[in-house]
Each structure stands twice: as C-alpha cells, then as structure tokens.
Amino acid sequence: xxxxxxPSAALxxxxxxxxxxxxxxxxxxxxWEIAVRVLHTPTYLVPKPSQxxxxxxxxxxxxxxxxxxxxxxxxALANAVAFASAVAFAQSPLLERGLYxxxxxxxTTPLVAIAPLLVLWFGTxxxxxxxxxxxxxxxxxxxxxxxxxxxxxxxxxxLFVALRARRVDRLLRLQLPTALPYVFxxxxxxxxxxxxxxxxxxxxxAKAGLGFLILQSSYHLDSPQLFVSIILAALLGFALFAxxxxxxxxxxTWDRREA
Amino acid sequence: MTVDDRQAAVEVEPLVEAVGxxxxxxxxxxxxxxxxxxxxxxxxxxxxxxxxxxxxxLRILSGLIEPTGGLLRRTTSDCAFVFQRPVLLPWRTALDNxxxxxxxxxxVSAADRERADQLLSLVGLAGFEQHRPxxxxxxxxxxxxxxxxxxxxxxxxFLDEPFSxxxxxxxxxxxxxxxxxxxxxxxxxxxxxxxHSIEEAVFxxxxxxxxxxxxxxxxxxxxxxxxxxxxxxxxxxxxFHACIAQLRRVLRSGAPxxxx
Numbered sequence: 001x002x003x004x005x006x007p008s009a010a011l012x013x014x015x016x017x018x019x020x021x022x023x024x025x026x027x028x029x030x031x032w033e034i035a036v037r038v039l040h041t042p043t044y045l046v047p048k049p050s051q052x053x054x055x056x057x058x059x060x061x062x063x064x065x066x067x068x069x070x071x072x073x074x075x076a077l078a079n080a081v082a083f084a085s086a087v088a089f090a091q092s093p094l095l096e097r098g099l100y101x102x103x104x105x106x107x108t109t110p111l112v113a114i115a116p117l118l119v120l121w122f123g124t125x126x127x128x129x130x131x132x133x134x135x136x137x138x139x140x141x142x143x144x145x146x147x148x149x150x151x152x153x154x155x156x157x158x159l160f161v162a163l164r165a166r167r168v169d170r171l172l173r174l175q176l177p178t179a180l181p182y183v184f185x186x187x188x189x190x191x192x193x194x195x196x197x198x199x200x201x202x203x204x205x206a207k208a209g210l211g212f213l214i215l216q217s218s219y220h221l222d223s224p225q226l227f228v229s230i231i232l233a234a235l236l237g238f239a240l241f242a243x244x245x246x247x248x249x250x251x252x253t254w255d256r257r258e259a
Numbered sequence: 260m261t262v263d264d265r266q267a268a269v270e271v272e273p274l275v276e277a278v279g280x281x282x283x284x285x286x287x288x289x290x291x292x293x294x295x296x297x298x299x300x301x302x303x304x305x306x307x308x309x310x311x312x313x314x315x316x317l318r319i320l321s322g323l324i325e326p327t328g329g330l331l332r333r334t335t336s337d338c339a340f341v342f343q344r345p346v347l348l349p350w351r352t353a354l355d356n357x358x359x360x361x362x363x364x365x366x367v368s369a370a371d372r373e374r375a376d377q378l379l380s381l382v383g384l385a386g387f388e389q390h391r392p393x394x395x396x397x398x399x400x401x402x403x404x405x406x407x408x409x410x411x412x413x414x415x416x417f418l419d420e421p422f423s424x425x426x427x428x429x430x431x432x433x434x435x436x437x438x439x440x441x442x443x444x445x446x447x448x449x450x451x452x453x454x455h456s457i458e459e460a461v462f463x464x465x466x467x468x469x470x471x472x473x474x475x476x477x478x479x480x481x482x483x484x485x486x487x488x489x490x491x492x493x494x495x496x497x498x499f500h501a502c503i504a505q506l507r508r509v510l511r512s513g514a515p516x517x518x519x
Contacts, residue, residue, distance in 0.1 A: 155346045162323055162340045165363045173363070177350045254350045254391050 047224040052231075055224030057213065064232060066209040067198050070126060071236060074133025075194040079141045079187060081134075086145030090175060091167070100146070107139045111197060115204045124205040132201030137190035144186035148179030184248040191240035195233055210236070272334055273298050274415050274449050275320050280329035282315055289315050291476035292329065295468060297415065302441065302450045304464035306457065306506065312475030313453045314419055320451060321417040337446070339413035343420045345400035347392040347407075353379060354388040357406045364411070371410070378406035381443060382436060398429040405440065412446040419453050431491070434463055438489055457510075461502045462489060469506060471513045478513040481506060 029049045035041070036048045043051065057063075085103075089096035115132055122128035152174060160170050202211025210233045217226035273296035282290040289312040297303050297320070305313040319326045321338050339360075347356045357375040361367050379388055382402040392400055401421060408416055418437075422430045441447060454460050460467045461483055469478045483502055485493050493499050 153346075155342050155344050156348075158323065159340075159342065159346045160363075162321070163360050163363050169363050173359070174348070177348065180350075252350075254393065 044221050044223045047227055051224045052228055055222070055228050057225055057228070060213075060228075060232070063208055063210050063213050063229075064236070066126075066206075067129075067195075067202070067211065067233070068236060070129035070198040070201065070209065071133055071194045071240065073126075074130045074197055075137050075190060075240065077130065078134035078137035078194070079190060082138045082141035082186075083145055083183065086142050086149065086179075087171070087176075089146055090149040091171070096146070103139070103142060111136050111200055115200050118201060119205040124207060128204075129198045129201035129206070129209070133194040133197035136197035136200075137194045140189040140193070141183070141186040144182040144189075145179050148182030149175045151182070152178050181252050184244065184252060187244045187248075188241055191244050192237040194240065195237040199233060271298075274333070274335055275451070276330075276332045277320060277326075278330040278332075280316070280319060280326050280331060282312070282319060282324075282326045282328070288474040290319075290326075291474050293475070293477055295320070295477070297449050297451055299448045301465040302452060302463055304460035304467045305451065305453045305470060306455070306460045306467050306510075307470030307475065308472050308510070309455060311470045311472050313470050316470070316475065317417050317419055317451060317453045321415075335414045335448075337412065337414045339408035339411065339416045341401075341404055341408045341416065341418040341421045343423060345392070345397070345404040347400055347403055349392050352389045352391060353384060353395065353403045356392070356403050357410050359407060360411050375406070375410060378409050379403070381409075381440060382406050396429075398425050398433060401425065401433060402436065405436070409440065409444060409447070412444070414446055414448045416447060416450045417452075418450060420455065421452070422459070423455065430459070434459060435491070437463065442488060457503050457506050458494070461485075461499060461506065462494060467502075467506060469509050469513065479506075479509045481509075 032046075033049050036046055047055070085099075089100060111132060114135065115128075118128040118131050118135075122131055156174060156178070160174055165173070198209070199211035199214070202209040203215055206212040210229050213229040214226060214233070217223070217229055275295075275297040277293060277295045280290060280293045280295070281288070293316065295303075295316070305316060307313045315324070318324045319331065321340050322333065323340065347353075348359065351359070354372075354375055357378060358367055358371060361371045361375075376388065379385060379402075382405050384399060384402055384406070387395065387399065392403070395403065401424075404421075421437075422433045425433060437450075441450060452460075452463060454463075464483055467481045467483060469481065470476065471478045481502060485496070485498055485502075
C-alpha cells in the first residue's frame with residue numbers, strides 16, 4: 001500500500017502534479033496580459049506580466065539573501081525552542097499548567113504591534129527581523145507538538161506501562177514518533193508565517209530585504225517592481241514549504257495523510 | 260504481591276492467586292470480593308456481560324492496576340498483556356514491533372531477532388517481517404501483537420478480548436492460533452482470557468469463570484473437560500454444547516437484566 005514505487009513510476013505520478021498547476025498558471029498569466037492590454041489598465045495599478053522581468057531591480061540577490069537569512073534563522077530558532085518547550089511540557093504537567101496559558105495569551109498579541117519595539121530593542125539589522133520571524137513561527141510548533149503528544153491513545157500509553165518503559169524510552173519511542181506528523185504540519189504552517197514575520201520586521205526599519213524593496217517600490221509608485229518583490233516573497237515562502245515537504249516525505253514514511 | 264522464588268518452585272502453587280479481591284473507581288464498586296487462582300498448564304476464561312468488571316479483574320491480575328482491596332499473589336513476574344486492539348506502533352515494521360519489549364528492557368541481540376523471526380513464522384506471518392501495520396489486515400496485526408507478547412518468553416499471558424474486533428472466521432482462526440502457540444511455547448504456562456463470547460470461552464479454556472453484571476462477582480466456575488489438543492470438531496460435540504448451555508443458564512439466571 002505504502003511501498004515506495006519505482007522512480008519512473010513515481011515520476012510519472014509526480015509529473016501531472018507539477019504540469020497541471022503549471023498549465024493553469026500559464027493560462028492565468030496569458031489572460032492577465034491580454035486583459036491589461038485590452039482594458040488599457042494603467043501600469044501603476046496593474047502592470048503587464050511581460051513588464052515584470054525588466055522590472056527586476058539590480059542587486060535583487062542581496063535583497064533575496066537578506067530576507068532568506070532572516071526567515072531561515074527565525075524559523076529554525078522558533079521551531080527549535082517551541083519543540084523543546086512542548087517536550088518539556090509533556091514531561092511536566094506543572095510547567096504546562098503554568099506556562100501554556102501564558103504562551104497562548106502572548107500568541108494573541110499581534111506581531112505588527114510588537115514590531116516597532118523589536119526594532120527599538122534589536123536595531124534595524126538582522127536581529128530584529130529574526131526575532132519577528134521567530135515570534136510568529138513559534139506557536140504553531142508549540143501547540144501542534146503538544147497536541148501530537150496528547151494524541152497518544154490510552155492503549156498505547158498502557159502498553160508502555162505494561163512493559164515498564166523508562167521515561168526516556170516513552171519519550172523517544174512513543175511520544176516523539178506519534179507527534180512527528182503534527183510537527184511537520186507545524187513546520188509547514190510556520191514556513192509561510194516566518195516570511196510574514198521577516199517582512200513585517202523590514203517594514204518597520206530596514207536597509208535591505210524583500211520587505212524593504214516592497215516599501216521602496218510602493219513609495220515610488222513602481223508597480224512592476226512591487227509585483228516582482230511580492231512574487232519573490234511568495235516564492236521564498238513556497239521554497240521553504242517545499243523543503244519541509246521533502247523532509248517530511250523522507251521521514252514520516254508511515255503517515256501519508258496530506259497535511 | 261509476589262512470593263519469593265523458593266515457593267515458586269512448588270509445582271502445585273498457583274501462578275496467580277487472588278483472595279477477596281475488591282476494586283472501586285471512586286465511589287463505584289466494580290468488583291466485589293473475588294477469589295481466583297490461575298494454575299499451571301491451564302487457560303482460564305473470564306466470561307461476563309459488558310461492564311461486569313472482567314477487564315478490571317484481568318488488569319489487576321496482570322499487575323497493570325493495583326486493587327483497592329484484597330490479596331494478590333503472583334509467583335511469577337514474567338507476564339505479557341495482549342490488548343483488545345493490536346496497539347502496534349505504526350512507524351515500526353512487524354519485526355520491530357515484536358522486538359519492542361526487548362528494546363525497552365535492554366539491547367536487542369541477534370538471538371532476539373532470530374526469535375522474533377520465528378515467532379512471526381509461528382503466527383503465520385513469515386514474509387511479512389518488514390511490513391508496516393498499515394499494510395496488514397486486522398487479524399494479521401493481532402498476530403503481530405501475539406508475537407510481541409511472546410517475545411520475552413512469559414509464563415503467564417493476559418488477553419483482554421483479543422479477538423473481539425475480528426470477523427467470525429478470522430476469530431476462529433486466531434483461537435486455533437492461540438491454542439497452537441500455547442502448545443508450542445514451553446515457557447508459557449498459563450493464560451487468562453477475557454471474552455464475552457460463550458463459545459470462545461468454552462473452546463479455549465480449561466476453566467470458565469462467569470462474572471455477574473456490575474458490580475462484578477464470580478457467579479460460577481465451570482470446568483471444561485474437553486480433551487486437549489482442541490480441534491474444531493469439538494465444537495460439534497455434545498459436551499461442547501452442554502457447556503455452552505450451562506454457561507448460558509448461569510449468565511441468564513445470575514444477571515436477569517441480560518437480554519436473552
């Protein structure tokens with residue numbers, strides 16, 4: 001049922017998954033181009049797709065690299081700390097009772113409201129964006145991992161009791177594998193959230209990055225460049241999501257539910 | 260409570276003995292004073308309606324939970340438990356599921372692997388060692404669970420309605436499987452099985468302990484004097500049907516609320 005198929009068969013199945021959306025996207029872009037030309041929409045409102053390649057600003061790689069660094073660092077930091085916290089909560093009900101409600105309360109504070117404070121504390125450089133990306137990526141992992149560990153069935157729990165398993169075995173051989181699909185679901189959610197965090201951080205104060213580029217383009221009413229920046233930001237989130245999916249497919253081989 | 264090994268050497272001593280066992284969840288009594296002895300070379304079936312505390316009794320006998328009162332003596336600590344569901348870890352192969360108890364108690368040796376292989380063959384799963392639980396049918400999963408219970412050579416096996424989730428034909432097959440395992444494994448000296456199937460109880464057990472509805476208490480103990488090894492033909496024998504009829508009478512008279 002879940003056996004890995006031969007590469008050629010896997011490719012044959014994967015190909016439509018890539019080609020079908022690509023075909024729809026192509027149709028959409030062509031339709032967009034035609035619509036703008038026919039309706040004579042002013043460029044500052046909606047540029048033509050054909051204008052976009054020419055609107056890629058020089059030094060775009062610096063901006064991409066800046067934001068990528070912020071996103072990846074914030075994403076990694078947040079998920080590592082959140083995962084460790086969730087595991088600690090699972091071992092100690094006292095910790096969970098005391099800290100989990102506080103964590104949930106913090107979660108409801110909008111990032112946009114905290115962002116100016118972050119720039120004040122950490123400056124306009126890399127650090128404030130990493131913290132912003134981390135703050136917004138933190139909670140999906142915390143909540144999901146706790147949920148994953150709690151999803152362990154009463155029977156599974158009792159099996160480990162009957163076998164007199166040590167705590168560390170219970171953690172490594174029951175709790176973490178059970179939580180793994182939930183962990184990957186969290187990583188997927190926060191892969192796009194981390195981009196949001198970094199860009200919000202850049203909006204408040206930055207010298208480079210895709211968020212900086214978006215802000216610059218909008219100040220100058222440079223819509224083609226604005227569109228390019230937006231698309232690049234989206235692609236960054238998509239790339240991170242895809243990377244997580246690849247690792248998930250290699251790791252959670254027993255769980256083929258689509259998250 | 261376990262008695263020391265000196266006494267355990269005495270062949271006639273029961274492997275598990277309960278005297279005046281009682282259990283309550285909060286204010287609810289689930290088990291009234293119960294006496295029960297599990298002797299060597301026998302299979303005991305606990306039979307009763309749903310919610311009669313037979314599972315609780317099994318859990319107490321196996322040491323999974325502490326009784327709230329009474330005396331429990333076990334002359335062996337080598338117990339294994341088989342749940343109603345297979346309770347396999349989905350990320351492990353059949354072989355690795357069987358090896359789980361060994362892994363939790365130390366390092367897995369080559370001999371353990373070999374034994375796991377043999378046990379999977381014994382329960383008819385040769386060739387499925389590397390399959391994940393999701394790739395196995397319900398009956399096959401329960402076979403893996405049976406092999407897992409046997410891996411550490413227990414002397415007593417406790418089974419909580421292990422085949423109740425299976426269809427009738429698979430269930431009959433698994434009953435034979437269990438009897439075969441009981442014969443083939445020299446260390447396995449006794450089994451206690453919870454069931455709500457009268458037929459299954461009679462077919463498998465040497466003694467059937469009938470429990471009343473909640474709170475549970477022992478209504479009757481029936482000695483099933485069908486010869487061993489049991490074969491399916493026994494199910495057509497007069498003795499088999501007499502046992503079933505008697506158990507049904509006891510269940511009906513003891514628990515009048517039971518639908519007939």
